[in-house]
Amino acid sequence: MNPNTAEVPWERIGFVAVRALCIAVLMFLLLPIVVIVPLSFSSSSFLVYPVPDWSLRWYRELFDSAEWMRAAKNSFIVAPAATLIATVLGTMAAVGLAQVRFPGKNVLLSVLIAPMIVPIVVVGVGTYLFFARLGLSDSYAGLILVHAALGTPFVLTTVSATLQGFDTNLVRASASLGAAPLETFRRVTLPLIAPGVISGALFAFATSFDEVVVTLFLAGPAQVTLPRQMFTGIRENITPVIAAVATLLIVFTTALMFALEWLRGRRGAGSR
16 A cells, blocks of 8 residues: 555645634634624614614615715715825835845834834824924824834835745846836836836735724814724714714725735736
C-alpha cells in the first residue's frame, strides 16, 4: 500500500475542516450585521423580534428628517475630501520612502503610521487642544484634516506593500528615454501601483466615513456626521431609524467593495 494514498483522505478532511471553520467564523462576524436589516423594515417603534409587520416607515422618516439629511451631507463632504488628501499624501510618502535609504527611515515610517496605533481618544483630545488654538475646531477644515491624518497610514501601508514588487528598472528606462519625473510617475509608476492606491483610498474613505470619536471632539452642530448622529440617536432616543441608516451604510460599503473588485479585475485583464 502506498503510504501517500493514506494521507490523501486526511488532507481532504483537514481542508474541509478548515473551510468549515472559516465559514463559521465569517457567519459569526456577519450575523450581527445581517440582523439589523429586517429591523429597518419593521412597523414597530422598537427594535424587536419577531418583526410584527413590514413597512418603509423608517426610511420615509429618515429622508424627511432635516437632521439626518444634514448629517449625510456632512459625511459626503468630509469623507471624500479627507480621502483625496490622504491618498495624495500617503502615495507620495510611500513612493518617496521606497526610493531612498537613510538612517532613521524606520523611525520616520513609525511616526507616519502612528495614527493607526495611537488610541483614538488620545488623537481626539490632542487635535482638539491643538486646533482650538488655531481656530480650526468646529470647522470643516479641521475635521477634514484630522480625518485625512487618520486615513493616510492606510494608503501608505497598502501602496508600500504594492511597491515591494515594483521593478525600478522601468523608471530608469523611462528616464533614459527623456521622460520627466512627473510624467514617469503618471505613465509608468502610478498605473502599476494603482491597485494599492485604490485599496488605500477605500480604507481611508471607510475610516473617515465611520469615524465618531474625533468628530465628537472637533465637530460643532453644523458639522455633525452620520456616525455622530447615530451615536446621539442611540444615546438619547433609539428608534428603527438607526437600523435604516445602518442598512443603507451596509449597502453602500458593500457596493464600494464590489466596485473595488471590479476595478481590480478590469486592471488585471488589461495587464494580460
